[in-house]
Amino acid sequence: MIASLLLTAAALTPVTSIARPVEIKFSHVVAENTPKGLMAEKFKELVEERMPGKVKVSVYPNSQLFNDNKVLEAMLLGDVQMAAPSLSKFQSFTKKLQVFDLPFLFKDIDAVDRFQQSETGQELLGSLKKRGLVGLGYLHNGMKQLSSNEKIVTPDQIAGKKFRIMTSDVLQAQFEQVDAIPLKKPFSEVFTLLQTRAIDGQENTWSNTYSKKFYEVQPYITASNHGVLDYMVVTSAEFWMTLPDDLRTEIKRAMDDAIAYGNAISKKKADEDRQLIAESGVTEIIDLTDAQRQAWVAAMKPVWKKFERQVGKDVIQAAEASNE
Numbered sequence: 001m002i003a004s005l006l007l008t009a010a011a012l013t014p015v016t017s018i019a020r021p022v023e024i025k026f027s028h029v030v031a032e033n034t035p036k037g038l039m040a041e042k043f044k045e046l047v048e049e050r051m052p053g054k055v056k057v058s059v060y061p062n063s064q065l066f067n068d069n070k071v072l073e074a075m076l077l078g079d080v081q082m083a084a085p086s087l088s089k090f091q092s093f094t095k096k097l098q099v100f101d102l103p104f105l106f107k108d109i110d111a112v113d114r115f116q117q118s119e120t121g122q123e124l125l126g127s128l129k130k131r132g133l134v135g136l137g138y139l140h141n142g143m144k145q146l147s148s149n150e151k152i153v154t155p156d157q158i159a160g161k162k163f164r165i166m167t168s169d170v171l172q173a174q175f176e177q178v179d180a181i182p183l184k185k186p187f188s189e190v191f192t193l194l195q196t197r198a199i200d201g202q203e204n205t206w207s208n209t210y211s212k213k214f215y216e217v218q219p220y221i222t223a224s225n226h227g228v229l230d231y232m233v234v235t236s237a238e239f240w241m242t243l244p245d246d247l248r249t250e251i252k253r254a255m256d257d258a259i260a261y262g263n264a265i266s267k268k269k270a271d272e273d274r275q276l277i278a279e280s281g282v283t284e285i286i287d288l289t290d291a292q293r294q295a296w297v298a299a300m301k302p303v304w305k306k307f308e309r310q311v312g313k314d315v316i317q318a319a320e321a322s323n324e
């Protein structure tokens with residue numbers, strides 16, 4: 001009798017006692033065939049291969065779930081567990097990351113990489129902790145270029161033109177410095193704004209400009225390499241710290257491997273996408289001479305001083321040192 005009661009009880013319990021897999025929703029705004037899109041897919045593949053049945057990853061690309069301006073709030077509410085917003089989109093959480101937006105601070109993506117891996121760079125990875133977010137690593141996209149309706153070679157040719165920017169006060173100051181009109185708009189709206197000529201241009205990487213077809217509605221791209229567009233992969237402290245230790249370690253390892261993969265392909269992707277835009281015949285790419293580039297540096301560099309207090313002189317100096 002007792003045995004059969006126990007059996008009946010056992011038969012009733014499994015439904016509630018089976019451990020459900022941990023669910024990770026990874027939300028991003030770019031296309032799948034970009035460094036971030038490919039990194040997110042790699043992360044899913046590694047996690048599900050290494051932790052079968054224990055962790056499930058769903059990737060939502062193309063702003064399907066949230067745009068980058070909303071995703072961090074959603075993360076704190078537990079509606080999404082991972083994202084990798086551009087470093088320009090954290091300013092309401094910390095001012096320190098604004099260092100990455102300072103124009104002409106990094107000579108190339110290798111210098112950016114050296115800075116990110118430096119002691120200061122690693123400290124910045126922890127700068128969101130007080131606001132409940134954990135930085136899991138930096139991911140490269142690449143250097144930004146200026147696309148436009150009209151040919152732009154010198155800084156005075158940009159005056160009076162409307163440019164879409166990410167939600168960053170540094171980027172706003174950068175365009176105001178050359179008398180252009182910056183407009184903070186979500187990534188998902190850029191194509192339509194360009195197509196309808198509501199704006200004259202935008203700044204972005206080769207991979208975003210190619211994968212989102214911005215070049216199809218922009219006859220000119222100035223290869224200015226004036227700034228960097230990289231990401232921080234983040235999760236919420238609440239989600240991260242409630243994971244069992246072994247899973248957290250394994251998930252972090254999978255993320256490190258996925259980031260290494262994304263970083264390794266980012267440079268190749270930038271070169272390939274620049275080439276594809278050039279071959280399209282739709283857009284003219286303007287390379288600047290050293291003297292022409294120098295004129296842009298001189299015009300935009302005063303922005304550094306304006307943000308020196310917020311960012312920290314030491315942080316700017318550490319970033320500059322990574323160019324050597």
Ligand code: LMR
Pocket residue numbers: 029030068085086141166186187204208229
């Ligand atoms: C942008 O808004 O232009 C970028 O941050 C998009 C992205 O995530 O690369």
